[in-house]
Each structure stands twice: as C-alpha cells, then as structure tokens.
Amino acid sequence: MKNYRDLTFEEERIGKALVEAAYKVHSELGPGLLEKVYETCLSHALEKSGFDVKRQVNIPIVFDGLVFEEGLRLDILVNNLVICELKAVETINPVWTAQILSHLKLTNKRLGYLINFNVPLIKDGIKRFIR
Numbered sequence: 001m002k003n004y005r006d007l008t009f010e011e012e013r014i015g016k017a018l019v020e021a022a023y024k025v026h027s028e029l030g031p032g033l034l035e036k037v038y039e040t041c042l043s044h045a046l047e048k049s050g051f052d053v054k055r056q057v058n059i060p061i062v063f064d065g066l067v068f069e070e071g072l073r074l075d076i077l078v079n080n081l082v083i084c085e086l087k088a089v090e091t092i093n094p095v096w097t098a099q100i101l102s103h104l105k106l107t108n109k110r111l112g113y114l115i116n117f118n119v120p121l122i123k124d125g126i127k128r129f130i131r
C-alpha cells in the first residue's frame with residue numbers, strides 16, 4: 001500500500017474553493033447545459049475569488065525520450081496545483097476516473113476533481129481524487 005502524504009494547506013484551500021464554486025454555479029444554472037458553459041462559469045467564479053485559473057491545458061506526454069504536446073488536455077488547472085475535469089452527462093463513465101488519475105500522474109499534481117453538473121444535487125456529481 002502506498003503511503004500518501006497529507007495535502008498542503010494550499011491544495012486543501014483550492015479544493016474547498018473549487019467545491020464551493022461548483023455549488024454556486026450549479027445552484028444558479030442547474031443541470032442540463034453544455035460542459036463549456038460550466039467550465040466558463042466555474043473558472044470565472046474561481047478567478048473572482050482570487051485564484052489563477054487556466055482552461056484547456058495541454059498535458060505533454062513523455063515516452064522513451066519522445067515528448068509530444070498534443071493528445072491530452074485537462075479542463076481546468078487552479079493555481080498550478082489542482083486539476084478539475086468537468087462533465088455534463090447523464091452517467092459517469094468509469095474511464096473518466098482513470099483519465100483524471102492519469103492526468104494527476106502526468107502533471108505530477110496530487111489533487112483532482114471530477115465534477116458532473118448534470119445531476120439534480122451537485123454533491124452527487126463531485127468526486128475528489130488524491131494521488
């Protein structure tokens with residue numbers, strides 16, 4: 001079993017703000033919109049709270065001395081520490097769990113969220129991942 005060190009105060013602070021922003025966006029907009037709408041609004045809410053937010057960030061792949069930029073992209077990166085993948089779907093595909101874990105590994109980040117906005121209660125759409 002792998003020993004996990006505790007998340008930093010900053011990682012926890014960003015995670016809390018991310019969840020609060022998701023609640024705010026979902027309570028105002030509700031389910032049923034396009035993923036891009038939620039991405040834009042969630043990013044805006046986080047930026048208003050003072051966070052540095054990057055959207056659609058390319059993740060470079062390194063394999064056997066080969067480095068290439070295209071292929072993987074994460075939805076939101078907050079303060080260059082926490083990643084967030086957004087969905088607006090009826091059911092979550094298990095491959096998305098593998099996707100976010102891969103994103104954490106490839107970016108060498110420790111905390112990530114998978115948030116599905118197409119749910120009646122947003123608490124049922126938020127999944128937290130620690131690597």
